[in-house]
Amino acid sequence: MVIADGRKFLVSAFVVLSLFFISFITVNAETKEEIQSKKAEVQSEITDKEKEIDKLAEELIHLNESLERTEKAIEDNQQAINEVEKDIQPLEEKVSKLEEEIAALQKAIDKRDEIIKKRIASLQENGGSYSYIEVLLGADNFIDFIDRFSLVNTILESDEALMQDQKNDKAKIEEKQAEFNAQLDELTDMKTEYEEMQRHVLEQKEQLEVTKKELEKKEQENKDILEDLKIEERLLERKEQAMREAEAMIQRDQELLTASAQPASNSNGVTQYAEVKENAAPKATSQPTGNKRQAVTTVGNRYIGNSVYTYAGGRTAYDVANGRFDCSGFVSWAFRQIGTNLPTSTDGLSSVGTKIPLSQAQPGDLVFFNTYKTNGHVGIYLGNNKFIGSQNSTGVAIADMNSNYWSKTFSGHVRRVLP
Numbered sequence: 001m002v003i004a005d006g007r008k009f010l011v012s013a014f015v016v017l018s019l020f021f022i023s024f025i026t027v028n029a030e031t032k033e034e035i036q037s038k039k040a041e042v043q044s045e046i047t048d049k050e051k052e053i054d055k056l057a058e059e060l061i062h063l064n065e066s067l068e069r070t071e072k073a074i075e076d077n078q079q080a081i082n083e084v085e086k087d088i089q090p091l092e093e094k095v096s097k098l099e100e101e102i103a104a105l106q107k108a109i110d111k112r113d114e115i116i117k118k119r120i121a122s123l124q125e126n127g128g129s130y131s132y133i134e135v136l137l138g139a140d141n142f143i144d145f146i147d148r149f150s151l152v153n154t155i156l157e158s159d160e161a162l163m164q165d166q167k168n169d170k171a172k173i174e175e176k177q178a179e180f181n182a183q184l185d186e187l188t189d190m191k192t193e194y195e196e197m198q199r200h201v202l203e204q205k206e207q208l209e210v211t212k213k214e215l216e217k218k219e220q221e222n223k224d225i226l227e228d229l230k231i232e233e234r235l236l237e238r239k240e241q242a243m244r245e246a247e248a249m250i251q252r253d254q255e256l257l258t259a260s261a262q263p264a265s266n267s268n269g270v271t272q273y274a275e276v277k278e279n280a281a282p283k284a285t286s287q288p289t290g291n292k293r294q295a296v297t298t299v300g301n302r303y304i305g306n307s308v309y310t311y312a313g314g315r316t317a318y319d320v321a322n323g324r325f326d327c328s329g330f331v332s333w334a335f336r337q338i339g340t341n342l343p344t345s346t347d348g349l350s351s352v353g354t355k356i357p358l359s360q361a362q363p364g365d366l367v368f369f370n371t372y373k374t375n376g377h378v379g380i381y382l383g384n385n386k387f388i389g390s391q392n393s394t395g396v397a398i399a400d401m402n403s404n405y406w407s408k409t410f411s412g413h414v415r416r417v418l419p
Contacts, residue, residue: 032243039236042229049226056219063212066306069322070205073308077198080311084191091187095180098173105169112162186373193372193392197309200393204308292338292418293364297382299337300330300396304388307395314390315344325390327377331366334380335417342417350375353417361414368413369406375413 307323314320314329325333332344343349350368361367361381369377379389385401401410 032240035236035240035243039233039240042233042236046226046229046233049222049229053219053222053226056215056222060212060215060219063208063215066308067205067208067212069308069324070201070208072322073201073310073313073324074198074205076310076313077194077201081191081194081198084187084194088184088187088191091180091184095177095184098176098180102173102177105173108169109166112166115162189372193376194311197311197392201308204394292340293362295338296334296340296418297363297380297388300334300380300388303330303396304398305395307390309390309392309395323395325396327379327390330390330396331378331380340417346375346378349378350413350415353415356414356416358412358414362416364418366415366417367401367410368415369409370411371409374411377409381414 303323303325307325309326310319310324311326312329314325314333319325319329320333328344328346328349331349332342335342342352346368349366353366356365358367361383363381363383365381367379367381367387368375369379371377377389379387379399381387382398386398387401388396388398390396391399399406401407
């Protein structure tokens with residue numbers, strides 16, 4: 001009877017405790033689901049932030065490469081400017097020396113004028129002035145007349161020779177002056193062109209540095225957010241672990257009560273499900289091929305926004321690998337890619353193929369512009385008054401021939417090198 005009462009008590013206690021545990025587990029099951037849902041959200045945000053940080057890191061790598069190319073271009077352009085300045089300096093010295101020669105010649109001219117005046121004065125009597133005719137008419141006899149005529153003729157010939165020497169010297173000086181001024185103007189224009197090019201490249205570098213600072217700031221902000229998310233993830237994992245430990249403890253207590261209430265025991269299995277996500281494989285892309293005209297107009301597209309204008313660039317493998325071109329170097333490189341060899345200078349390119357009017361221009365023809373000199377810039381015509389080339393302000397880019405700058409410098413020079 002006592003044993004039966006004891007068993008009833010244990011069964012009653014088990015029922016009460018079971019109801020309590022069921023209620024406790026139900027309440028905590030909702031909390032666990034909330035924790036797991038929140039953890040999944042945090043993990044998704046962590047994945048997104050990591051991808052964003054990776055993307056920013058790639059952009060920074062690309063930006064640093066652009067900065068390196070730009071800094072190298074600045075160095076090369078400055079070297080070109082220095083070389084032009086070296087050429088200008090001796091020319092300026094020649095001009096200065098020429099000015100000294102002009103001053104010396106002017107003194108000689110003044111001295112010759114003084115000699116002529118003295119000669120005339122030697123024929124004057126008592127300070128009075130009279131003409132050569134009066135000198136001849138003042139002869140005492142025929143012999144005196146002949147002597148005076150010979151003297152006057154000698155003076156006139158001498159004066160005429162002196163005046164001719166003056167004219168010849170002046171002409172030589174003016175010729176030298178014109179020659180030196182032409183050379184000086186050409187070098188000055190070249191220096192101006194290089195300085196303008198350098199200004200554009202420096203502006204490009206400044207903009208790249210601003211963009212780099214913005215990307216670095218954004219990258220750091222994302223790293224800070226990522227760190228906060230990882231801290232939150234660890235806290236949720238601790239809560240989840242604490243919840244599992246509490247459930248395990250309840251399960252053990254329930255098993256103990258069950259064992260005390262009845263001799264038989266049973267076990268429960270737990271099935272867990274795992275979700276596997278498969279990333280879609282990237283789709284392969286194919287690049288269509290075309291004729292030579294189409295190919296030469298598109299082969300340089302990879303350098304758009306990924307290159308820098310460099311004086312004498314595009315002639316070496318290093319330049320090509322790093323997107324360093326000047327205008328003629330880019331054009332020559334583009335045509336080499338389709339199996340056509342062209343000169344690497346604007347002077348050489350300006351005489352290849354056949355000259356045609358702009359109205360007949362087709363994609364793949366060459367267009368020339370009078371920038372710092374005649375045919376100083378060249379590009380590849382794309383159609384619709386647009387062309388691709390290495391511009392000193394942007395590197396390889398597509399430009400509009402109707403724009404203010406290009407329309408002013410285009411003289412109508414178009415050449416066809418492809419059939």
